[in-house]
Amino acid sequence: MLEQDQLERSYRRLLWAYPRFYRRERGLEILTTLLDAAKPGQVRATRSDAAHLIVSGLRFRLVPPGWAAKIAAGVATLWFAVVVGSVGAFIAWESSAGPLAVDNPKLAALADGLVGRPPELVSFDSGEPLDFAHGYTSTGLFWNLGGEALPGGKPVPSGQHRAYPKIHVPGGVMKGAYPRLQADGWQVGPVTKSPYCTCVVFWATRDGLLLRMEESRTLDLRSVVNVEFFPVEPEGVTAAAVAGFAVALLAAWPVMTSLAHRCARVSNRDRLLLLLFGLPALLACFANTLDNVLSAVPDTNGVLLAADLLYPLANQTANPVAATLITVGFAGCVAVVGRATWRRHHALPGAMPTWPTAAGS
Numbered sequence: 001m002l003e004q005d006q007l008e009r010s011y012r013r014l015l016w017a018y019p020r021f022y023r024r025e026r027g028l029e030i031l032t033t034l035l036d037a038a039k040p041g042q043v044r045a046t047r048s049d050a051a052h053l054i055v056s057g058l059r060f061r062l063v064p065p066g067w068a069a070k071i072a073a074g075v076a077t078l079w080f081a082v083v084v085g086s087v088g089a090f091i092a093w094e095s096s097a098g099p100l101a102v103d104n105p106k107l108a109a110l111a112d113g114l115v116g117r118p119p120e121l122v123s124f125d126s127g128e129p130l131d132f133a134h135g136y137t138s139t140g141l142f143w144n145l146g147g148e149a150l151p152g153g154k155p156v157p158s159g160q161h162r163a164y165p166k167i168h169v170p171g172g173v174m175k176g177a178y179p180r181l182q183a184d185g186w187q188v189g190p191v192t193k194s195p196y197c198t199c200v201v202f203w204a205t206r207d208g209l210l211l212r213m214e215e216s217r218t219l220d221l222r223s224v225v226n227v228e229f230f231p232v233e234p235e236g237v238t239a240a241a242v243a244g245f246a247v248a249l250l251a252a253w254p255v256m257t258s259l260a261h262r263c264a265r266v267s268n269r270d271r272l273l274l275l276l277f278g279l280p281a282l283l284a285c286f287a288n289t290l291d292n293v294l295s296a297v298p299d300t301n302g303v304l305l306a307a308d309l310l311y312p313l314a315n316q317t318a319n320p321v322a323a324t325l326i327t328v329g330f331a332g333c334v335a336v337v338g339r340a341t342w343r344r345h346h347a348l349p350g351a352m353p354t355w356p357t358a359a360g361s
Helices: 002-015 020-037 047-062 067-095 105-115 129-139 174-183 237-263 268-296 306-318 321-346
Strands: 121-124 160-167 199-206 209-217 223-231
Touching (some): 067 129, 067 268, 067 306, 067 321, 105 160, 105 174, 174 199, 237 268
Antiparallel strands (some): 160 223, 209 223
16 A cells, blocks of 8 residues: 555654664564554654653664663773874874974074083973873973973974083073074063972974073082973864864764664674673773773963873884784774674575665664
């Protein structure tokens, strides 16, 4: 009958709200029940039936079965979102114009001219984003950044460090360096005193670079001066990290929910295999996520740097054990569930082989 065909198509479209595995296993049963309960001459689903099917279908797609499955899906999804957010930050960093070189001889000449003599020690930090993102906090770099006044932009934790100990200049080196930088067109911030040492600090910026000068006085009225140059961090890194985190969260949660529903439907023997693969992976997700979040917390007196957002990705490349364990565990769970689904599907002659599958999973 024409009305029956129209009604069946209406219900089939609504049943697309359910995951494909559920439609395959229960779709025919649900459809038959709905058709039997329909009124004579009815050609489309009622509003109450439509709302019930959509809400129930979305619940299967978005709500894992049971508290253990919810915790497991949440831990795995959060790990994935944190790492992908860091990948987004890295892509934005790499696609920027790139930090300026701090090994320019003109910068060395500028620093030596400000102090009035060559340095006794010169060092350079790693210029690779993932390298300094993973290790810069262990050096104590920028540990008092929140107590200092930046004139514009935040520094990349990769720069040139020049040390000038035991300088005898009446009144100190900074007294002459500060107005000279202003005269050369640098935007100079105010001089601040560190609460942790007897030193004064100021920052200056120009052409995408930041200069930091620190001076302390010894008992014999000599100066110990450090001059450092850092690139200004690229723009858009934070926005890319947030976007990557949000997209990964929205994409991974339905996948983890679907996997959790499938895991709940396997045999007891297969559940032992799922536990063997899944438990180590979940523990690795939890530990690695905790490490990523705590290590990305600013260690710079409250100032969040764009480099901090690169840490989760840098952590995976520097210590790939956790990522490998998570990948193997997830792949093992998918294999176990896939095998169980294949066996169940071939054991159900009443399944709907002609059910449309283009609507997604």
